[in-house]
Amino acid sequence: MNIIFYHPTFDAKPWIDGITKRIPQARMRVWNTADNQPADYALVWRPPHAMLAPRTMLKGIFALGAGVDAILTQEQRQPGTLPAGVPLIRLEDTGMSLQMQEYALASVLRYFRRMDEYQLFQQQKQWRPLAPHSRSEFTVGILGAGVLGSSVAKALVDMQFIVRTWSRSEKSQDGVQSFYGDDQLAAFASGCKVLINLLPNTPYTAGILNHQLFTNLQHNAYLINLGRGGHLVEGDLLRALDSGQIAAATLDVFAEEPLPGMHPFWSHPRVSITPHIGADTLPEEAMDSIAANILAIEAGREPAGRVCLDRGY
Secondary structure: OEEEEEOOOOOHHHHHHHHHHHOOOOEEEEOOOOOOOOOOEEEEOOOOHHHHOOOOOOOEEEEOOOOOHHHHHHHHHOOOOOOOOOOEEOOOOOOHHHHHHHHHHHHHHHHHOOHHHHHHHHHOOOOOOOOOOOHHHOOEEEEOOOHHHHHHHHHHHHOOOOEEEEEOOOOOEOOEEEEEOHHHHHHHHOOOOEEEEOOOOOOOOOOOEOHHHHHHOOOOEEEEEOOOHHHEOHHHHHHHHHHOOEEEEEEOOOOOOOOOOOOHHHHOOOEEEOOOOOOOOOHHHHHHHHHHHHHHHHOOOOOOOEOOOOOOO
């Protein structure tokens, strides 16, 4: 079994050692432009066109991240980057759900307990107690009800928040009010005090965080974007912040990363920024998942996390 590896920033050695430890019969190597040797599987992130295009005999291509938008965008720019008929497989969880729970809970609790406002008061040297928010008026809406969205929803339900989700297709989860499809998006947003975005990045979801959606939220709502920068219409958010329709925003992802130094988000007093750290790929968990999927394919079973290229996830 031959496996090729490419990632523009990861150190390949821990991955080669880890995969061969889990699959002793595997022969794994780092791909380079002169590599024309046989391969059964590829582990990649932002692969060069020349790496995969000619490899029509691959049994599976594994994306080294939860999202596959970067790979699919490259396919759109250079058709044929992904050889036809070869399964593209994403990492479904591998420790990312817990990280997203931590980030989302920390952000929701910060707004619920008004810590963001107290931080501003501290800068102004104001001793100013505020009336606490009520859970009954603090509905949390989550865009995305997949592995990550449903995990965050459960954590918030366990914290006794009122939680609702919206997804492209119908979903159901205990303790969560579920909405789906374009026709139910406005109803989903109506009355939400916090909006968390965990959608996959697809043409269908691009620009979904926009003026129209913001106007359906409660006045002085909060936005937490953990999806992708392409989901957000940045000008609409800035205008919503200035009007008070959005009280504050926590942003982990941006249309351009790193965020340019002159971008208005840096200096906006009601915008909190983190450098795309919501959920990192955890190598040990990721290798467990990849090895299990390779062995499933070898045994003739369907791998978990196979991407539907038409949907983009």
